[in-house]
Amino acid sequence: MPFALRTALALLLVASLAGCFRLLPTKGGGMTEFGGPRRVDSADVVLPAGYRIEAVATGLAFPTGVAFDDDGRAYVTEAGYSYGGFSSTPRLLRVESDGRTTEVAVGDNPPWNGVAFYPGSGPGQAGAFFVAGGHERPGQVLRITPDGETTVLVDGLPSLGDHHTNGPAVGPDGWLYFGQGTATNAGVVGLDNFAFGWAQEHPDFHDTPCRDVTLAGLNRTTPNPLTPDEGDRATTGAFVPFGTSTEAGQVIPGALPCSGAVMRVRPDGSGLELVAWGFRNPFGLAFAPDGALYVTENQYDVRGSRPVFGTGDLLWRVEPQPETIPWYGWPDFWGGVPLSEDGFEAPGERAPGTVLQEAPGHPPRPVVVLGVHASANGLDVSREVAFGYEGDAFVAEFGDMAPGTGKVLAPIGYRVVRVDVEAGTVHEFAANKGETNGPASWLGTGGLERPVAVRFSPDGRALYVVDFGVMTIGEQGPEPRPGTGVLWRITLDGGTP
Numbered sequence: 001m002p003f004a005l006r007t008a009l010a011l012l013l014v015a016s017l018a019g020c021f022r023l024l025p026t027k028g029g030g031m032t033e034f035g036g037p038r039r040v041d042s043a044d045v046v047l048p049a050g051y052r053i054e055a056v057a058t059g060l061a062f063p064t065g066v067a068f069d070d071d072g073r074a075y076v077t078e079a080g081y082s083y084g085g086f087s088s089t090p091r092l093l094r095v096e097s098d099g100r101t102t103e104v105a106v107g108d109n110p111p112w113n114g115v116a117f118y119p120g121s122g123p124g125q126a127g128a129f130f131v132a133g134g135h136e137r138p139g140q141v142l143r144i145t146p147d148g149e150t151t152v153l154v155d156g157l158p159s160l161g162d163h164h165t166n167g168p169a170v171g172p173d174g175w176l177y178f179g180q181g182t183a184t185n186a187g188v189v190g191l192d193n194f195a196f197g198w199a200q201e202h203p204d205f206h207d208t209p210c211r212d213v214t215l216a217g218l219n220r221t222t223p224n225p226l227t228p229d230e231g232d233r234a235t236t237g238a239f240v241p242f243g244t245s246t247e248a249g250q251v252i253p254g255a256l257p258c259s260g261a262v263m264r265v266r267p268d269g270s271g272l273e274l275v276a277w278g279f280r281n282p283f284g285l286a287f288a289p290d291g292a293l294y295v296t297e298n299q300y301d302v303r304g305s306r307p308v309f310g311t312g313d314l315l316w317r318v319e320p321q322p323e324t325i326p327w328y329g330w331p332d333f334w335g336g337v338p339l340s341e342d343g344f345e346a347p348g349e350r351a352p353g354t355v356l357q358e359a360p361g362h363p364p365r366p367v368v369v370l371g372v373h374a375s376a377n378g379l380d381v382s383r384e385v386a387f388g389y390e391g392d393a394f395v396a397e398f399g400d401m402a403p404g405t406g407k408v409l410a411p412i413g414y415r416v417v418r419v420d421v422e423a424g425t426v427h428e429f430a431a432n433k434g435e436t437n438g439p440a441s442w443l444g445t446g447g448l449e450r451p452v453a454v455r456f457s458p459d460g461r462a463l464y465v466v467d468f469g470v471m472t473i474g475e476q477g478p479e480p481r482p483g484t485g486v487l488w489r490i491t492l493d494g495g496t497p
Contacts, residue, residue, distance in 0.1 A: 028402025029411030029438045030473035038470055038484040041446025045488075046433050053430065053490045056464070057095045060485030061088065065114030065378065066455045066464045069146055070127050074457075074464065075117070076101070076487055077131060080110030082471065083401070084478030085197075087136070092129060092144055095487060105148040109134040113166045113283075114378060114453060118176070118267055130267075132165045132178045135198075139165030141178055141265065153269030157257050158183065160202045162193065162281075163298075169285040171293070175264040177275065179282035179295065182260040183207045186280075187238035187331035187355050188218075190305030194225045195477070204241045210258035210277035211325070213239065216357040217248030220305035236305065238331065238355040248357060260330050262295060262318060276318050278327035278363060284379040284395070284453070293318045294367070294393055294421070296376040299334060302346045302406030306331075306353070308339060309346035309406070313376035314366040315393065315419055329363035331355050336365045346406070367393075367421050373400040374413035378453025384460025387492050393419040394429060394463060396451035399439060404477055411438035416451050416465055430465065430490060441470050449484065463490040 042053045062079040069075065073094060080090030090112035093101040112133040120127040129144040130153075139159030143151045153176075159165045163181020171177050184193060189206055193199035203226060215238060224234035224243065237246025257263060261277040262285065275293075284296035295316045300308035311334040320326065332339055332355050345351040370376045375398035382389045397413035415431035432440055432447035440447040453466040469484035 024409055026403045026407045027410050028400045028408050028473060029414055029442050030399070030401065030471055030478070031403070032442045032472055034441045034470050034472050034481065036470075036481065036484070038449070038481070039440070039446035040486055042488075044433050044440065044445040044447035045430055047430055047490065050492055050494060051490055052493050053488055055486050056489045057099050057101060057487040058485075059483050060093075060101070060469065060487065061482040062086075062111075062468055062480065063452070063466045063485040063487065064112060064468065065453045066466050066487060067115045067117040067129060068455075068458050069117060070120050072458050074487070075104065075115065075129060076466065077112045077115045078485075079112055079133070080107065081135060082111070082478065082480035083196075084471070084480045086480045086482065088482070090133065092131065092148075104146070105144045105150050107131075107142070107150070109137045109140060111135060111164060113164055114168065116168045116170050116176070118170050130168050130170070130176055132168045134159045135164050139180065141165070141168060141176065141269070143267075143269070154265055154272060158205075158208055158259050160198055160205050161207075162196060162198075166281070166283045167285045169287060169293075171264065171287055172291045174267065176267055177262060177264045177285055177293065179279070179285055180257060180259060180261050180263060181281035181283070181298075182279075182330065185301050185304045186306035186308055186352065188220050188236055188305040189242040190220065190236065191222050191225065192304035193242070199242055200225065206241050207239050207259040209239060209252055209254045210256060210261050210274050211254035211360055213252050213254070213360060214357040215239070215246050215248065215250045215252060216354050217246055217250070218353045218355050219245045222305060262293075274325050275320055276326045276328060278330045278360070280330045283377045286380045286393070288381040288391065288393075288421075289383045294379060294381065296379050296395055297328075298375055298377075299372075301373075302349070303404065307346045307349050307406075308334070308344050308352050309349070310343060310372060311335075312369040312372045313374050315368050315370060315376065315379070315395065315421075316366050317421070324361070327359075327361040327363060332359065333363045335369060336363045368419050368424050368426050370395065370417070370426060371397065371412045373402060373405055373408055375399060375401070377451075378455070378466065380454050380456050380463070382456065382460070384456070386461045387456070387463065389418060391421065393421055394454050395419060396454045396465065398450045398452050398468065401473060401478065404473065410436065411442060414439045414448060414450065416454060439470070441472065448488075449486075461491060464488065465490065
């Protein structure tokens with residue numbers, strides 16, 4: 001069935017079910033109790049026949065990525081930050097053969113969102129790790145040597161908002177690629193950003209387009225948390241600070257670096273370039289054996305001044321064009337479909353409306369649509385017959401953050417899926433046993449909690465899964481549990497996949 005027809009039918013179904021959806025209670029996977037300690041049991045994870053999973057390292061504090069040095073040894077980044085107000089020291093750890101970890105480097109600007117290794121250029125030329133992240137200060141891309149020497153390659157990235165600097169990934173062209181998320185959910189700074197804590201700390205911060213955009217004059221009026229008067233109201237437009245209104249025809253200048261984009265630099269940090277823009281939160285980046293760049297995008301939430309309903313996360317094949325920089329639709333499209341169409345209005349909320357008077361381009365279609373609120377994060381592409389599914393993408397689904405990001409009727413995500421990028425189909429690959437889907441803490445088992453990244457070993461024979469750990473959702477929001485992260489390894493024991 002063509003993508004456009006599938007999308008139209010899905011939107012029609014969503015619209016027809018909206019009334020029932022509004023009445024049913026929210027049942028997110030994090031809405032459970034956890035007394036600890038975390039139990040880890042590979043027998044509680046279901047895989048296709050012939051595959052096995054084992055825990056390589058446990059007790060990690062919010063791990064976000066894994067990479068391998070010139071000798072094939074695994075290294076893990078610990079974020080040092082989590083939604084829910086947790087902040088500590090980000091670290092790069094080497095995973096020893098017995099599962100213990102050795103600290104290689106520490107940072108002071110969490111979160112560290114993933115890691116990539118740039119191999120050495122020859123005998124005696126050691127490679128280096130590249131880490132992207134930052135929220136307490138503007139985002140950065142760091143270079144870390146195997147002995148822990150750290151150098152800032154890129155600084156001043158716009159990561160002070162909801163989403164941060166992500167990635168990175170080493171391209172076949174030798175450049176270092178990374179993603180930069182947006183400051184807001186859908187372009188307008190609102191009360192949800194004050195709940196996250198950054199809007200009051202950085203009242204002038206907002207989204208920055210990568211190219212000049214012309215606004216349609218959409219504004220939203222809310223209470224004003226910046227004044228003591230409870231009756232004070234503030235009107236805010238898109239791509240401007242909180243409390244600033246906009247007009248139709250107003251031009252917002254583009255800049256670099258910018259929000260919601262994939263960018264690249266040389267390994268020495270020079271030559272920052274824009275690769276593609278118009279993403280909400282491009283979290284995972286991976287190159288396929290044929291050189292294609294795949295990007296996972298966390299889609300809109302039902303929150304803030306411009307809530308958007310029913311948008312599944314997306315997997316894109318990003319193909320830079322020689323004449324123009326491709327635009328992928330944020331903040332006015334989802335998967336090539338304009339938000340002005342029916343089906344994106346959340347029950348009880350106003351329609352999203354249109355931010356841009358003129359779209360910067362015609363956004364393409366994604367490879368696949370993943371779960372609504374699944375939080376499709378890190379990914380990698382199989383390249384080895386000894387593992388199977390060569391050319392397919394494997395995506396870590398962190399799991400829903402309901403109710404803060406929007407209602408779900410059952411846990412969404414908490415697994416690893418396989419995407420046949422040629423057929424445009426999604427298949428469950430690693431998930432927890434049980435009559436229903438959900439994290440191990442929800443099910444009371446020892447399986448997966450919140451997969452946040454995947455990476456194949458250098459020989460391609462093993463898929464490593466980075467499990468962020470337990471994060472329940474309480475009345476005040478996320479409740480992360482440090483020391484509950486796990487690094488898993490999946491291999492094919494025998495037979496064919």
